[in-house]
Amino acid sequence: MNIVIMVLIFLAGIVIGSFLNVCIYRIPKEESIAKNGSACMSCGAKLTLIDLIPVFSYLVLRGKCRHCKTRFSAQYPIIEAITGVLFLLLYLKFGLNYVIIIYAALIAILIVITLIDYRHMIIPNGLIIAGLVVGVAQLIAAIFTTGIFENWLVYVIGFFAGGLPLLLIALFTTFVLKKEAIGGGDIKLMAFAGLILGWKLLIPAFFIGIVVGAIVSVVLMATKKKKRGDEIPFGPFLCFGILVSIFFGQEIFNWYLGMF
Ligand SMILES: [Zn+2]
Numbered sequence: 001m002n003i004v005i006m007v008l009i010f011l012a013g014i015v016i017g018s019f020l021n022v023c024i025y026r027i028p029k030e031e032s033i034a035k036n037g038s039a040c041m042s043c044g045a046k047l048t049l050i051d052l053i054p055v056f057s058y059l060v061l062r063g064k065c066r067h068c069k070t071r072f073s074a075q076y077p078i079i080e081a082i083t084g085v086l087f088l089l090l091y092l093k094f095g096l097n098y099v100i101i102i103y104a105a106l107i108a109i110l111i112v113i114t115l116i117d118y119r120h121m122i123i124p125n126g127l128i129i130a131g132l133v134v135g136v137a138q139l140i141a142a143i144f145t146t147g148i149f150e151n152w153l154v155y156v157i158g159f160f161a162g163g164l165p166l167l168l169i170a171l172f173t174t175f176v177l178k179k180e181a182i183g184g185g186d187i188k189l190m191a192f193a194g195l196i197l198g199w200k201l202l203i204p205a206f207f208i209g210i211v212v213g214a215i216v217s218v219v220l221m222a223t224k225k226k227k228r229g230d231e232i233p234f235g236p237f238l239c240f241g242i243l244v245s246i247f248f249g250q251e252i253f254n255w256y257l258g259m260f
Contacts, residue, residue, distance in 0.1 A: 014054035017083030042070035117235030123185025135195030162194025201249035209241025
């Protein structure tokens with residue numbers, strides 16, 4: 001573990017986290033994520049380089065606009081720091097490897113999906129497409145290289161294993177129970193996650209996502225924060241399951257097989 005590489009990867013993470021904040025804010029409003037610099041939402045002052053250094057600007061300026069002193073959301077530095085830490089953990093777990101590029105891209109997409117689905121109850125198709133692009137890139141690499149990725153079939157099966165079960169549940173609940181329990185976004189999310197993770201890591205991802213989602217839903221209803229029938233976005237829980245599976249899915253899979 002090289003300390004210089006660790007610092008560089010963390011810095012890359014917080015810079016990308018800063019871009020993810022832009023995505024989280026602009027994608028639901030269908031604004032371009034490439035054009036236009038950022039501006040203070042209160043006074044409209046254009047934010048310059050001093051205001052936009054990830055994490056540090058927020059700490060130095062104490063979370064306030066330099067011009068009108070309006071508070072910026074703490075979400076910005078938190079997302080940046082989380083992205084930096086997760087990228088660093090990827091390096092500590094997998095080393096400097098092609099695999100961490102794929103996983104870093106997946107984690108970036110999961111962070112944006114989690115925040116947007118939590119706030120707006122939607123998983124925008126642009127993010128699904130981004131996930132598919134990452135998955136297809138990995139699939140091509142898996143076909144043409146050896147020793148880095150699993151056999152490419154593992155990923156193709158993962159794609160269908162991710163999409164089909166939720167699709168069947170969705171069809172059942174929609175047409176038999178006349179209730180929409182699972183959104184189309186969740187189905188597409190698990191399909192591209194399966195393509196990237198492969199079917200072995202997809203199983204723990206599914207399991208963790210559903211169990212944690214169920215526990216949190218029960219707690220929210222027990223504490224009266226949500227009523228029965230209230231919609232609770234499921235995407236964030238699935239994203240959490242996928243995230244845990246990136247780091248521990250292989251261990252969980254092996255442990256499970258070892259029980260027989
Ligand atoms: Zn301002």
